[in-house]
Amino acid sequence: MAVALLLEPMKKVGRQAVDEAIVAEESRLLSAIWYGTPAKDRGSQAVFGEKLEIGNQSAVGQFLRGESPLSLKAAKGFAKGLGCRIAEFSPRLAELETAWPFELVDRERYEALSPAMRHKAQVRMMDAIAEIEAQHQKANRKAA
Structure with missing residues (x-):
């Protein structure tokens, strides 16, 4: 077998x-x-x-x-x-x-936002990514 x-x-x-x-x-x-x-x-x-x-x-x-x-x-x-x-x-x-890269974000809802609100959403995402990166770096420093 x-x-x-x-x-x-x-x-x-x-x-x-x-x-x-x-x-x-x-x-x-x-x-x-x-x-x-x-x-x-x-x-x-x-x-x-x-x-x-x-x-x-x-x-x-x-x-x-x-x-x-x-x-x-x-x-x-x-x-x-x-x-x-x-x-x-x-x-x-x-x-x-050009495919939509965000599995959890409804593209139609995002595209329905005004340009100012889209900008605000993008800024929030950038802030969230920076926070996640900082947490990851902090965890790596502790592990080292």
């Missing part, structure tokens, strides 16, 4: 798989922008990847060839380095970038 368990395929955890057709289309669009940008403006794949924290030359090449699906971090780096918007090569990631 133990041998049978060892031979079962491992389940992948972490990132959700991206459809191969989407990866191919993103790669096609990104490559068109990459090769349409003069090399003097973008540099080599190695320099570009390191400078924009995308990865090494191999990682940049894998994204351009569609061998690896783009991550949001890589897409942000490509967009910044190529002077374009993420939506120009990955509508999928552009949508993620």
Whole structure:
């Protein structure tokens, strides 16, 4: 019985798989922008990847060839380095970038607030984050 368990395929955890057709289309669009940008403006794949924290030359090449699906971090780096918007090569990631990040906050209620009230809510959040960070630092100093 133990041998049978060892031979079962491992389940992948972490990132959700991206459809191969989407990866191919993103790669096609990104490559068109990459090769349409003069090399003097973008540099080599190695320099570009390191400078924009995308990865090494191999990682940049894998994204351009569609061998690896783009991550949001890589897409942000490509967009910044190529002077374009993420939506120009990955509508999928552009949508993620603008997704509502607050699970416990109702977006419609927030957006119904006046600009002044939105500002006030953001200031309160900044204050709460600063307080949480201070508490965390204090706890770490005590533990050390």
